[in-house]
Amino acid sequence: MSLRWRYEDASGNPVTGPDVGFADQDAAEAWFGDAWAGLLAAGVEQVVLLDGADEVYGPMSLRPPA
Template sequence: MAYRWRYEDSGGGELSGPAVEFEDQDEAEAWFSAQWDQLSTTGIEQVTLLDGDDEVYGPMSLRPAE
């Protein structure tokens, strides 16, 4: 299976975003760490990590902790 991020609005609705797939979870998380601030400027509010169609974790907010 391939890891990928599902991009969502604040209500959990799916949004379009970079269609990137990763061989493992570490690679997916490293990419996200480098890209999250850019993703947050496009209207993406939260993300969920998927392994194929299975949710690994999420949703995870892109907003700074208060």
């Protein structure tokens, strides 16, 4: 398993973000829990968790619910 996050703007277009790989979903989610505010400040609006080329889940907004 090779998990990573895909970073997107609000329209789902790719944006640049950290290129970090994870051994499992728990590690990916723990990293995201620490990094999401910085990602949002850098222009990332939503993320998708990928396992290789397969989408595990997402898109998930970085904005709090209204």
